[in-house]
Amino acid sequence: MxxxxxxxxxxxxxxxxxxxxPLVAGAQEPTWRHAISVLEEPKLPRDFKALxxxxxxxxxxxxxxxxxxxxxxxxxxxxxxxxxxxxxxxxxxxxxxxxxxxxxxxxxxxxxxxxxxxxxxxxxxxxxxxxxxxxxxxxxxxxxxxxxxxxxxxxxxxxxxxxxxxxxxxxxxxxxxxxxxxxxxxxxxxxxxxxxxxxxxxxxxxxxxxxxxxxxxxxxxxxxxxxxxxxxxxxxxxxxxxxxxxxxxxxxxxxxxxxxxxxxxxxxxxxxxxxxxEAFRAGTVDYYQESSSSRWATRYAFDAVKDGRVVREALPNQFRATGVMQAMVPNMRRDIFKDERVREALNYAFDFEDLNKNLAYGGLKRVDSFFWGTELASSGLPQGRELEILEGIKDQVPPEVFNKPYTNPVGGDPQKVRDNFRQAIALMKEAGWELKGNRMVNTKTGQPMSFEILLNSPALERSVLPFVASLKKIGIDARIRTVDASQYINRIRSFDYDVIWSVWAQTMNPGNEQADYWGSQSVGRNGSRNYAGIADPAIDTLIGMITAAPNRDEQVAAVKAMDRVLLARHYVMPLFYTGxxxxxxxxxxxxxxxxxxxxxxxxxxxxxxxxx
Incomplete structure (x- = not known):
């Protein structure tokens, strides 16, 4: 697990x-139990025979x-x-x-x-x-x-x-x-x-x-x-x-x-x-979990599928209690990504709708929460206890968490794409960058914006290449580097990258692991999953509230508040998933x-x- x-x-x-x-009635002599549960009593009795x-x-x-x-x-x-x-x-x-x-x-x-x-x-x-x-x-x-x-x-x-x-x-x-x-x-x-x-x-x-x-x-x-x-x-x-x-x-x-x-x-x-x-198609591999929506839509018309020797199933089971954030993650340990307006601008350059239509045959959904697909995902404007929690740290969070629900930019047609590019260029200008000729350069140093997107699989390149092409249109030089698994793992553990593609899976009960994902104490600890380099006092406070929540309602409110702040700070560029x-x-x-x-x-x- x-x-x-x-x-x-x-x-x-x-x-x-x-x-x-809590499953124990007596304070002095705790009761030995055959099982423990999170949200309710275990369903199976002590003498159950099988799952x-x-x-x-x-x-x-x-x-x-x-x-x-x-x-x-x-x-x-x-x-x-x-x-x-x-x-x-x-x-x-x-x-x-x-x-x-x-x-x-x-x-x-x-x-x-x-x-x-x-x-x-x-x-x-x-x-x-x-x-x-x-x-x-x-x-x-x-x-x-x-x-x-x-x-x-x-x-x-x-x-x-x-x-x-x-x-x-x-x-x-x-x-x-x-x-x-x-x-x-x-x-x-x-x-x-x-x-x-x-x-x-x-x-x-x-x-x-x-x-x-x-x-x-x-x-x-x-x-x-x-x-x-x-x-x-x-x-x-x-x-x-x-x-x-x-x-x-x-x-x-x-x-x-x-x-x-x-x-x-x-x-x-x-x-x-x-x-x-191809090894799976040939029958030398028995089972294949598909990660490509386009391959799922176009490459399963071989004879073994048609005659029933190969069975295909799309199952929602695992996602009924698992939230997913799949994203491109800029490393804020690099100076060029420290300004959140730069990170937000990068998201405006990502045309999900075009990618979904042309590469995934409409089979993807845009992720808009770090707890996407679950009751823990924030939406709309904060209310009730969630609002109270955010007001308690009001001076530490972006003002838009109170008046502007998070949404990803929408592309898919030429006019929307042009509007998104204009917004990206405006944000870059506010952050101290300007478009000179066909290059985005720093107004103080004159250095062009250039970075590397590190991948560990060639299969991801087709989804990243359109993003690279879009960045080029606003003067940003982004390059893809795909490395083998061993090199990738070593570079990830030592935070030796500019941007990566990553996934976080969340259960219905977030806890101690949140500090490893987003907590200040994990920024400098090699091997942590704080890939973005987040060191945010508001996030640290909210993580503490999550792990110390006395009941489920308090936990859910704190998780939604944290989700909202993570999104508002634009720490990642949300990608997509199928659910x-x-x-x-x-x-x-x-x-x-x-x-x-x-x-x-x-x-x-x-x-x-x-x-x-």
Whole structure:
């Protein structure tokens, strides 16, 4: 749940948070619970038999062949180094596991129960006695503590996410307790059940060459975990095969029934997205999640689709409880982007309507909120509690948040485009730039405006090229640079870019991760997701109100207020999304007729059909 890969033409880490509904009646002796929930009591009782959306009789066996763009050089899930391999969640487990039928409800996985005091100053987890590593040794509190400490020490993202967790301590033979530095934080008790637990004894041993293992380093050694799969064959940077373990300790747990059905799951990496798609068309890849609306509209007329061997589905499930901001992000660590009028001008140069018509066949929607598509998105003018919150920081926010709803510029026809260009040039002039001849130059230095748009996939270039052409018409020299996955990750982590294309995924319960996205403290911390370089006192105040919100109404009001300020400051140029997960798969795969409300359960609840 912490590190989610979104397939949108690029890989983006989406940190997902949870909040806590008090479930404990007594102040002295907290009650051990089988589950925790965010917005309401967990739907499933302690004695539930299986998740309601799985096929408990799903056949076991067969293979699942998947693809990925880029490369990989590490299986270590707890560090911010290298290019992480896909699929490691098949090998490593967490203390809790979410249900895709509920908005962020979690049930025990490695932990059989969780207990939290009334003031939420800590959270205790009782491990299952049957939980075992692949070598047969039990999962212990020491393993949990070792993994948590390593995560905080070697991952800047996880260190930020868990910054309010001061310690993990062994408090019983099978019990580990996390201590917090603040009380009544609704998020903390849940998110500490969400990091991958690794075997301490394995990492403290030596590899096949007699070398001491090091949790702080990347590695392609097949790591040992407690999960349903183990790492099988590996070709570094190219392919990985995961093999289901017949001796998996948790295969009969109710939270796992009907899942982990494939005997093997493999990933093949491609440098070119078109070659990757052709591999799917040829049948050497079984499943493809489409990120291109134009390809979805024009390139699925091949024979296997026509005769039903390839199935296509557009599913809204994942977006019912996920807000998305996809945007081009100017790096305010660069002087040319510090003035918000410059950033606003860039948005006027982006003609979404033309792009949507000519490249996406009308299949896209313009994003106009950092929580787009959810009840958390701001709209209209602020009212009620949201207005009160904004008035409390009135001297720190743009005046337009009170009198002008945020809207993106609208293009699509020559007159609108000309008007947008005029507005962009006017904003640039106010910011100290002027058009001389065919170049936009700084009035003080005489330097022309020039910057680079860094991408990690050639598939994105066709959507960015029209924007580059539009900028040229107002004298701005923008260039596209597409680099490989490893170089891209390193440059992103060190903020070595002018403009990037990025995605943030938001859950219905924003929390600690907001500080990593937009908080002042994350501006200078390499590896944070504050890609824009936001250091705004108003945003910091609103993040604090979100994480400390005493109830849902207060949280929603604070989130909408923050959304409104982020938009008014023009920190990003909002792009587009479809609001659906577009998938295609060969009919040798199958899934339950009714998928979970908030997900598609892939690959956990899918299976391979028996060969005819």
């Amino acid at each position: 912490l590190l989610a890969h979104l397939r949108t033409g690029l890989t983006a880490l989406a940190t997902i948070s949870m909040a806590w509904v 309601p959306y799985v096929n408990v009789d799903a056949p076991k066996g067969g293979e699942l062949r998947l693809s990925a763009e880029g490369t990989f050089d590490s299986f270590n899930p707890l560090i911010d180094r290298g290019s992480p391999a896909l699929g490691t969640t098949l090998v490593f487990e967490t203390l809790l596991k979410t249900s895709e039928n509920e908005v962020l409800a979690s049930y025990g996985l490695l932990a059989e129960a969780v207990a939290v005091p009334d003031d939420m100053s800590s959270a205790s987890f009782r491990l299952r006695p049957e939980a075992k590593w692949a070598d047969g040794q039990p999962v212990t509190p020491e393993d949990v503590i070792f993994s948590f400490d390593a995560a905080k020490q070697h991952s800047t993202q996880l260190a930020s996410y868990y910054r309010h967790v001061t310690a993990a301590e062994k408090t019983g033979d099978r019990e580990v307790t996390f201590r917090f530095d603040e009380k009544n934080n609704r998020e903390l008790p849940a998110i500490v059940g969400d990091f991958p637990v690794l075997p301490k004894h394995w990492w403290e041993g030596k590899d096949a060459r007699g070398q001491q293992r090091d949790i702080s380093r990347t590695t392609l050694e097949p790591l040992m975990g407690s999960g349903a799969y183990k790492i099988g064959a590996v070709q570094p940077g190219s392919t990985i095969r995961y093999e289901r373990r017949d001796d998996y300790w948790g295969k009969d747990l109710p939270i796992n029934v009907g899942q982990h059905n494939f005997a093997t799951i493999s990933y093949t990496y491609f440098a070119d997205p078109d070659v990757e798609f 659906e997960t577009k998938i295609a798969y060969w009919n040798r795969l199958a899934h339950p007729q009714t998928l979970p409300e908030y997900g598609i359960g892939f690959p956990d609840i899918w299976w391979a059909k028996a060969k005819q």
